[in-house]
Amino acid sequence: MRILVVEDERRVASFVSRALRENSYTVDLAESGEKAIEMATATPYDSILLDIRLPGLSGIQVCRELRDAKIDTPILMLTARGLVEQRVEGLDAGADDYLTKPFAVAELLARVRALTRRRAGSGRMLRYADLELDRHDRRLTRAGRTIALTAKEFALLEFLLSRAPEVVARTEIIEHVWDTHFDPGTNLVEVYVNRLRQKIPGDGNSKLIQTVHGVGYRLRAA
Numbered sequence: 001m002r003i004l005v006v007e008d009e010r011r012v013a014s015f016v017s018r019a020l021r022e023n024s025y026t027v028d029l030a031e032s033g034e035k036a037i038e039m040a041t042a043t044p045y046d047s048i049l050l051d052i053r054l055p056g057l058s059g060i061q062v063c064r065e066l067r068d069a070k071i072d073t074p075i076l077m078l079t080a081r082g083l084v085e086q087r088v089e090g091l092d093a094g095a096d097d098y099l100t101k102p103f104a105v106a107e108l109l110a111r112v113r114a115l116t117r118r119r120a121g122s123g124r125m126l127r128y129a130d131l132e133l134d135r136h137d138r139r140l141t142r143a144g145r146t147i148a149l150t151a152k153e154f155a156l157l158e159f160l161l162s163r164a165p166e167v168v169a170r171t172e173i174i175e176h177v178w179d180t181h182f183d184p185g186t187n188l189v190e191v192y193v194n195r196l197r198q199k200i201p202g203d204g205n206s207k208l209i210q211t212v213h214g215v216g217y218r219l220r221a222a
Helices: 010-021 033-042 059-068 084-093 105-120 151-163 170-177 188-199
Strands: 002-006 026-030 047-051 075-080 097-101 125-128 131-134 139-142 145-147 209-212 216-219
Touching: 002 010, 002 033, 002 170, 010 026, 010 105, 026 033, 033 047, 033 059, 047 059, 047 105, 059 075, 059 084, 075 084, 075 105, 084 097, 097 105, 125 151, 131 151, 151 170, 151 188, 151 216, 170 188, 170 216, 188 209
Parallel strands: 002 026, 002 047, 047 075, 075 097
Antiparallel strands: 125 131, 131 139, 139 145, 209 216
């Protein structure tokens, strides 16, 4: 899952980004409202964390412009404690939820999970064939056996599972699993697909994660 964090206070932005990345999310940062609109218009994010107080355009203005542009990405508004009017104005502008500062990491992650579940149209568990992926506990099991994954492996498999058995284009994988600094000329996608294949092999000569040449990858049971 790929998230845009819009926050001009670097300490807060660093704190939020680190918490999200440690939980397998891909994070891009924007420090102004103008940059946020540019990035959100160009990239299909799974959710946006948007601070109300920004230099230039406020978070409320950003939210309103994104909704006017028909961008329906879920937005979690970050607000100062006690400013009820701001929260009401943000929700009226099109935000899906709000979180008051200061906040606990556990609550931030819970609200992000709720937003991304709504976006994906699915719940806590993703299942395909004998795979079960628990988005909350960040755990993968296969036929009841737990398989350890790195954060990036988890993010890649989660995206493939959310679309299984459809073919997922390599460009879509890059957009959702890696950030804006990713070099599309590298073979990192292939490297991580091969790592997953080693951890969750197919049956016999059939691979569970199949390559569709010239397009991308898909999960497909034998």
